Amino acid sequence: MVTAMVMKEWLKVRWIFIGLAVLHGAALLITYYDLLNTFKIYKANEVVIQFITFEVVFYSKVKYVSLLTGLGIGIFQFFPELNQSRLKLTLHLPVKENRLIFQMAATGAVLIIVLSVFDTLILSLITLRFLPREFFDAMVTTTLPWYLGSLCSYFWVMIVFVEPNWVKRILMSTVGLGIVSLFFEGGGYAMYALSMGHIVLLTLFSSVIIFLSAFNFKRGIW
Amino acid sequence: MSNVVEIKDLTHYYGERLIFENLSFNIREGSIFGLLGKNGTGKTTTINILNGFLKPKSGKCLMFGEDSYSLSPATKARVGFLIEGHVQYSFMNIKQIEKYYAAFYPKWKKEAYYELMAKLAVTEHQKLSKMSCGQRSQVALGLILAQDPDLLILDDFSMGLDAGYRRLFIDYLTEYAKAEGKTIFITSHIIQDLENFLDDCIILDYRSVLLTMPVKEFLATFKQFKFDVTDPSVPMQKDHVVKNIEKVKNKISVYTFNGEEEIRQYLTTRGILFNGLHQVPMSLEDAFIGLTGKY
Numbered sequence: 001m002v003t004a005m006v007m008k009e010w011l012k013v014r015w016i017f018i019g020l021a022v023l024h025g026a027a028l029l030i031t032y033y034d035l036l037n038t039f040k041i042y043k044a045n046e047v048v049i050q051f052i053t054f055e056v057v058f059y060s061k062v063k064y065v066s067l068l069t070g071l072g073i074g075i076f077q078f079f080p081e082l083n084q085s086r087l088k089l090t091l092h093l094p095v096k097e098n099r100l101i102f103q104m105a106a107t108g109a110v111l112i113i114v115l116s117v118f119d120t121l122i123l124s125l126i127t128l129r130f131l132p133r134e135f136f137d138a139m140v141t142t143t144l145p146w147y148l149g150s151l152c153s154y155f156w157v158m159i160v161f162v163e164p165n166w167v168k169r170i171l172m173s174t175v176g177l178g179i180v181s182l183f184f185e186g187g188g189y190a191m192y193a194l195s196m197g198h199i200v201l202l203t204l205f206s207s208v209i210i211f212l213s214a215f216n217f218k219r220g221i222w
Numbered sequence: 223m224s225n226v227v228e229i230k231d232l233t234h235y236y237g238e239r240l241i242f243e244n245l246s247f248n249i250r251e252g253s254i255f256g257l258l259g260k261n262g263t264g265k266t267t268t269i270n271i272l273n274g275f276l277k278p279k280s281g282k283c284l285m286f287g288e289d290s291y292s293l294s295p296a297t298k299a300r301v302g303f304l305i306e307g308h309v310q311y312s313f314m315n316i317k318q319i320e321k322y323y324a325a326f327y328p329k330w331k332k333e334a335y336y337e338l339m340a341k342l343a344v345t346e347h348q349k350l351s352k353m354s355c356g357q358r359s360q361v362a363l364g365l366i367l368a369q370d371p372d373l374l375i376l377d378d379f380s381m382g383l384d385a386g387y388r389r390l391f392i393d394y395l396t397e398y399a400k401a402e403g404k405t406i407f408i409t410s411h412i413i414q415d416l417e418n419f420l421d422d423c424i425i426l427d428y429r430s431v432l433l434t435m436p437v438k439e440f441l442a443t444f445k446q447f448k449f450d451v452t453d454p455s456v457p458m459q460k461d462h463v464v465k466n467i468e469k470v471k472n473k474i475s476v477y478t479f480n481g482e483e484e485i486r487q488y489l490t491t492r493g494i495l496f497n498g499l500h501q502v503p504m505s506l507e508d509a510f511i512g513l514t515g516k517y
Contacts, residue, residue, distance in 0.1 A: 004325035011313055084309045088275055093326045094299035220276030 074157025149183025259426030
């Protein structure tokens with residue numbers, strides 16, 4: 001049953017996932033060549049001082065690609081469910097409804113995590129190739145909120161699409177926008193190092209709200 | 223024979239708008255039950271409540287003895303549900319969608335699905351989004367038949383279908399239901415298709431129930447009489463005898479559960495001068511329109 005559900009979700013998002021994977025690859029490739037050129041033009045110590053003094057995050061492209069990933073997978077996965085109330089087909093299956101919703105959300109979340117892990121691995125190689133170890137540590141704490149923000153934006157797209165009531169949908173969109181924007185604020189290194197716990201809690205909170213939307217969908221519009 | 227569906231005193235509102243009040247009916251095991259009514263009388267609302275996709279304001283709705291809002295997975299497996307417009311996963315192809323559903327239903331009958339697909343000019347790898355409305359309806363029906371449910375709930379199966387596909391749909395359902403003793407709960411806006419198909423029916427009006435009875439009994443007892451009046455301005459209105467009236471100049475049609483003699487007396491006692499009173503045979507569609515009115 002899980003395999004069947006994963007197959008259905010994959011069929012909906014496979015093209016956007018492949019497109020996003022190419023985009024992630026392109027963003028990382030550009031990041032690599034930018035850094036390579038920078039080191040060709042300037043001396044290594046000048047680059048490091050510049051990066052530290054002006055807080056130049058050389059992999060900032062990953063930030064926007066991560067946001068796009070959460071939104072893209074969410075839209076492609078849940079628009080077909082919203083369209084003609086297809087979610088009824090899923091919820092009519094002989095499986096507990098919360099389990100079905102969890103399986104759908106988990107499939108999208110895993111795809112986002114795959115791309116985030118890919119980014120982290122490549123960025124680690126790039127960072128360690130050119131810069132001291134401290135930059136690698138900063139990279140992990142700088143990018144983690146973006147990846148969590150990607151997951152969070154995915155959850156909020158799901159919440160908004162599954163919610164059947166338009167007023168609540170607008171309300172959820174506003175709340176979601178506010179929460180997701182918290183993950184992408186600031187431009188320096190390790191901006192969220194001290195508030196990582198809150199960021200993780202916000203992501204977990206968002207993942208729980210999807211069940212509220214599913215409950216509302218099942219309860220119908222009054 | 224037990225009831226598969228029991229609906230008692232069901233009331234529902236959308237905001238302040240009352241959809242129906244105290245709706246009650248049962249569906250007998252093995253019967254074919256039609257929910258008929260004009261647009262906006264609450265047919266799809268009833269189906270949504272029955273499938274647990276809407277919590278009613280009040281009342282009870284039981285399916286196989288369970289509250290329809292919180293059906294167990296085992297009970298859901300016994301119910302085949304056709305969503306209005308034959309909605310299915312249009313991004314899947316014929317093979318993928320069969321494989322997908324097969325994983326969820328223990329009694330899955332692959333051959334029932336592919337037997338129906340063989341009648342369509344489609345390939346296994348054809349996506350549903352590239353099919354005609356009629357073909358998609360057969361895919362949706364094939365999936366329900368393969369599920370081998372005890373109860374089939376079909377919401378407006380005729381939507382968007384031409385006469386041929388509607389006939390194919392009904393023929394398949396008839397063969398399946400009669401042969402295997404399945405229960406069918408169906409709505410359709412094309413009443414003529416259901417005439418020789420339904421056992422029982424309920425006819426909904428705006429906010430209320432007009433009638434619940436076996437279709438044969440309805441057709442046998444509900445009558446249309448036509449006559450001419452000398453004074454076209456003669457006042458006539460609906461009451462306990464006359465269920466509906468249609469007037470075109472001096473020609474009047476009345477719809478009633480009473481006999482010709484009773485109508486003759488009814489008109490005479492009201493001082494209505496008439497001639498040429500005669501009964502007109504009706505199809506189920508005529509009777510439906512006669513009872514509910516054209517507007």
